[in-house]
Amino acid sequence: MKKWINQHLHPLKTVLTRMKRNFISTLMMCCVMGVTLSLPGVLYIIIDNLGKLAGNVQSEPQISLFLKLDISKESLANIEKQLKSNPDVSNYHFESKDDAWQELKKNAGASDVAGLLDKNPLPDAYFVNPKSIDPNTINRLQSQMQNWEGVELAQADANWVKRLDTVLKLGKKAILILVVLLAFALIAVIGNTIRLQILTQREEIEVSKLIGATNNFVRRPFLYAGAMYGLGGGIAAWIILVGIIRLFNFSVVEIADLYASNFRLEFPSLTVSIVIILSAISLGWLASFITVNRALSQFEKNTT
Amino acid sequence: MIKFDQVSKRYPKSQEALKNVSFDIEQGEFVFVTGHSGAGKSTLLKLIAAIEKPTTGTVLIGNQNISKLRKAAIPYLRRKFGVIFQDHKLLYDRNCYENVALTLYINGVTGNEAAKRVRAALDKVGLLNKEKAMPITLSGGEQQRLAIARAVVGRPAILIADEPTGNLDENYASEIMAFLYAFQQVGVTVIVATHEIPDVVKTPVKVLSLQHGELTLNSMTKGMTE
Structure with a gap:
């Protein structure tokens, strides 16, 4: 056990000393990783926050049936009957024009408007919750209701939330693609750095192999170097992310205040932070694993 | 054998x-x-x-x-095996001590145990006072002796x-x-x-x-x- 720990501690120490000796280039490497990783991070934060903003709005679609002002009693009863019998309707409620008028007057911002009018301009209305949230069904239902007698306007008012949802889903897909592409780029960059290190330590590798070093022994310091770059890069990405959010929040607060909202961009949660740093570490590790293995197999071809 | x-x-x-x-x-x-x-x-x-x-x-x-x-x-x-190569194959980016210790690191021996054995090997070939010296500063004979120290520190049978x-x-x-x-x-x-x-x-x-x-x-x- 002690031997096993030593076998890992020793290369780790060696790597850290080497990194300290080449502090500037190590720092640059971490910055490159940090900037690259922070790109999808920022996108994620934006989409995540937009999603939360949209989540505050009622996301269940609703169809509003505004009735004609001069609607007859028969038509009204007819509509009521059709709503009751329609299999796509989950529930509905009726709001008379007087109730709506009272509510409008209560609403502080609109009271002036109500005061200006001497007559209630509002129609009677039904608010219908469909069973399905599938946009196609809602559209069909909407156009069906539009044709009912006595209906002035059938409006599916939650459609924009659905649209936003779809856009957010698209955004998440875009992040995924970006992450994959950037991961490739990072593997190439880290791999190249590790390759240069292998070249400068070629003699050490050759001698070590000749006097009985296993491939694991040769690999270990490079794997640690890759993981260390990843750790540095992950932390750099996190710092950049938090910095950007703080900077943005100054402006976001101003805009949100205008809308009397206390909406703020949220800082990355603990889980997100850990995911960023862990994925950076595994990227670095993977990149150097690929590079060292290629170098080792090439080296074996040259000697035996 | x-x-x-x-x-x-x-x-x-x-x-x-x-x-x-x-x-x-x-x-x-x-x-x-x-x-x-x-x-x-x-x-x-x-x-x-x-x-x-x-x-x-x-x-x-x-x-x-x-x-x-x-x-x-x-x-x-x-x-x-302890191998003494024709061209020494010493590593010139580290001192004598580290050159000899490499064999032990490969065998998974580090720390005090390694230090003891490295010094014993260097002592055997008469280079104990040069453990901090870089191999490039040694004479040809000393380099050869350093290579021997590296070969024997792992206590090889051959x-x-x-x-x-x-x-x-x-x-x-x-x-x-x-x-x-x-x-x-x-x-x-x-x-x-x-x-x-x-x-x-x-x-x-x-x-x-x-x-x-x-x-x-x-x-x-x-x-x-x-």
Whole structure:
């Protein structure tokens, strides 16, 4: 056990000393990783926050049936009957024009408007919750209701939330693609750095192999170097992310205040932070694993 | 301990470096492999140290056939050997101590245990006062001694030296030979490639002579005293 720990501690120490000796280039490497990783991070934060903003709005679609002002009693009863019998309707409620008028007057911002009018301009209305949230069904239902007698306007008012949802889903897909592409780029960059290190330590590798070093022994310091770059890069990405959010929040607060909202961009949660740093570490590790293995197999071809 | 049975070695696009070579080496023997340059001495040593594999024939080392050895097992076999390379193969980016310690790190020995053994090895070859020196600042003989220290610090059962006295003047050369004798005295099998056998041989030795890849002489000589 002690031997096993030593076998890992020793290369780790060696790597850290080497990194300290080449502090500037190590720092640059971490910055490159940090900037690259922070790109999808920022996108994620934006989409995540937009999603939360949209989540505050009622996301269940609703169809509003505004009735004609001069609607007859028969038509009204007819509509009521059709709503009751329609299999796509989950529930509905009726709001008379007087109730709506009272509510409008209560609403502080609109009271002036109500005061200006001497007559209630509002129609009677039904608010219908469909069973399905599938946009196609809602559209069909909407156009069906539009044709009912006595209906002035059938409006599916939650459609924009659905649209936003779809856009957010698209955004998440875009992040995924970006992450994959950037991961490739990072593997190439880290791999190249590790390759240069292998070249400068070629003699050490050759001698070590000749006097009985296993491939694991040769690999270990490079794997640690890759993981260390990843750790540095992950932390750099996190710092950049938090910095950007703080900077943005100054402006976001101003805009949100205008809308009397206390909406703020949220800082990355603990889980997100850990995911960023862990994925950076595994990227670095993977990149150097690929590079060292290629170098080792090439080296074996040259000697035996 | 080491058994060659009709071993041939051919490198790609070149002549056979070894042709049908058969011999035995017992544990604790002192062996000289002689011959002109290009006679196949280095190839023979590389086959013994499992650095190369034979083209045909079998090489048994402690009853292990190196041709049939799994790739992953080769490093562990190599740790049984202490190899002193023709060109030292010292690492010039680290001091003497670290050069010797590399062997132990590979064996998984670090810390105080490693320090003790490295100093003991350096002391044995008379370089204890130079442990912090860089190898490039050492003389040729000192570098050769450092290479010996690195080879023996892992306490190998077999010590292989390829032209250890090649570029050294006579004083240094006999000094190096004296070290090698000392290791044989404590039970280590010592195999030395050299283009000429020193005049003064203190112990019975086995001589393997190679000519153009063929074994022309396989004999024991009696030890002589000065």
